[in-house]
Amino acid sequence: DKNEESAFCLLDLANFLKQKGDQVNGQKEKPDTDFYLRAIEGATRVQNDFPEAEAARQAKALADQIKSPDLRLQIENVYPIGQPGLIKVDVKNTKVVYWKIAKLGSGERKRISKIRRNRLPGVLQSLEPVKEWSDDLDYSENHHTHAFESFHDGFDQGEYILIVSNQPKLKEGMTYQYSFFQVTNLALVKIDQRTEQNLFLVTERTSGKPISGASLVLTPSRGSVLDFQSDDKGMIRLKGAEHRNYEALLSFGNDSFRPEQNIYLNRRMSGTRSNSRVHFFLDRKIYRPDQSVYFKGIAINYDEDRKPEILSNHKIVVSLVNPNGEEVKFTTFTTNEFGSLHGNFVAPGSGLLGRFVIKSSIQGSTNFSVEEYKRPKFEVSIDPPKGKTDLNETIEISGLAKALAGYGIDKAKVKYRVTRQANFPWCPVWRIPPYYSRTAAEIAFGEATTDENGAFKFSFEAKPDRSLDPKLNPEFVYSIQADVTDGSGETRSSNTSVRAGYIGFTIQHNVPGKMDLNEIDTIEINSNNLAGQPFRSTGSIKFTQLLKPQDYFLERYWTLPDLYKSNKEEFKKRFPLFAYGDEEKREGWEKGEARITRNWTTETGIQVPLNKETITQGYYLLEVEGQDENGKKANIQQVVEVFDSEDNQFRSSKPFFFFTNSSSWQPGETYQLDLSTFDPVYLFHTFSGINAQNSWTLTGPKKEFIVEKIISDKNYGGLNSYTLFVRNNRVFGQSHSIHVPWKNKELQIELSS
Incomplete structure (x- = not known):
């Protein structure tokens, strides 16, 4: 009846408001934080006005869901002995959280993990605590999730369990979370390399110093227990271990560490096997039925180090497989002295069309399509609008359908469609509305007919998305597609796009986020309208030094909280390496001296020279502001990390900073990696790849490193450089490719008549 329908209408509105609240829940910038409150208000109205309706029962469930308490716990799996540690909990509808930490004996973790959910609160409550406390939370009640960060002051070596709840005593039906953690000074790092996946590194967890003589015991589910010792570099190679799942226990002196995840050795980790494959080449990717498909293949064998060798005088079966996975034809080949083979199959003239596969009896395959092909009779083009386009302006689009x-093509039917999508070129990423959908919205469609010359026209209004705040200065891309169908039924399409925005011009500059003073000596600025044409504008440029609040910050394993247990001063005493609030975000750093200040008026662009005497290593804020003839202003802000490749002193706010002396190398040239770190560290380094030695070097402790290698002709195809160090309960690694192109095999082709 009418009442029932009205009740469900109100319920739908309440559900919609809850969905909007879910979209912004947990975001720091919320355009409307009372979505949940309005949803509860709507649900309450349904219950009061229609108490007997089915919608009232659903409305109560909706309101209860929004009001229900919730806790989500995040901690570090391992903390160093005696050091304070951060812990985070996401809270909802909870004003007090209760903490309990208990030390576990041998086997207790496994026992707790197997207990049924309904018996778990009683078991957790019975554990003897080594520390208990509670935290009062201060936030406005809007039913949103808040992130709260607390801490502990450190523990002795061992395994522990942390329990958080919204009541002082645990019982069934209440809200709680728990997590296990270990306290140890030992770190076990798995070296994730293609050729040495059975290599592990043992270090001290805070300093990163390698530990020699540590014992790693691997216990399989069945079979013999294996015991390995770390060498003088702290490295352990699991030689002789079979491919299976192992529980691991690392120990040294009175300290021990049991990795949370078991170590699984598969065949690849126990030693990479050699393998062979055929690389196929076709003359095209689409064929007609009954057409010959010519192919060529080169057979390569890869050894355990992935070094390729020609596979000559080897029998290989090549098969043709249809879209159903059925073998249609096959031929046996013997590769020649160069490892190559060639042949052809005739594409089926009847039956199933689609994607066919050519594959070899070893490894390697390629695919192609068999389709009925009809040569097009005409083509369609759309003329892009000339000049700039303003919002709310009617845009005229013209096109042409022309026979080959x-x-x-006259009297052809034209169907067109216009979609709109927003970009935010003037808005920092963190300010883009979290509720904004990037899906293109259709704003216009219709039909037209070509005239006797094949021309057609249509228009649409460049409407903005009014749900977006104009203060964010969004730019809109209008994508236009036209499908033209002639009298015979053949359809051809074309598309183009138009840009319009609240700011009708763009500003470009040549400054990267990471700038070497020895490569860029001039800042270049240009301005264009949204059609890409040069645009006369006035503006200013500032290049201001930013003052780092401290040398570097350690990254958390979770996002920054919005609620803290202590103030900044107390927090920094316990955790000097972690950021409090947004201080690690460079955009918010305090400004120092403006090293460049200049006004400009240009239509062709300007150039501002950089002086190495005034622009030194460090962080800078580049601010470029432009203004059009109507007084409309736009600005760009970008943080720039400036370094000097001729000076290796550490300047970055990141844990380490590196650069190389080139982007590619040739035999006889020297590859050089310059690396600086925030503190003295023990640096592990190796080269991997074709003809690389895969031997690890250990250097340190120090803060500045130079790694060099003379490239030889055996390194053609490239190799990898891998660096690793452990510091402050974190593992830092960097892998990058050393590009050694085959320039001695470039083909030189000349045509003459």
């Missing part, structure tokens, strides 16, 4: 013979 050159004459126009």
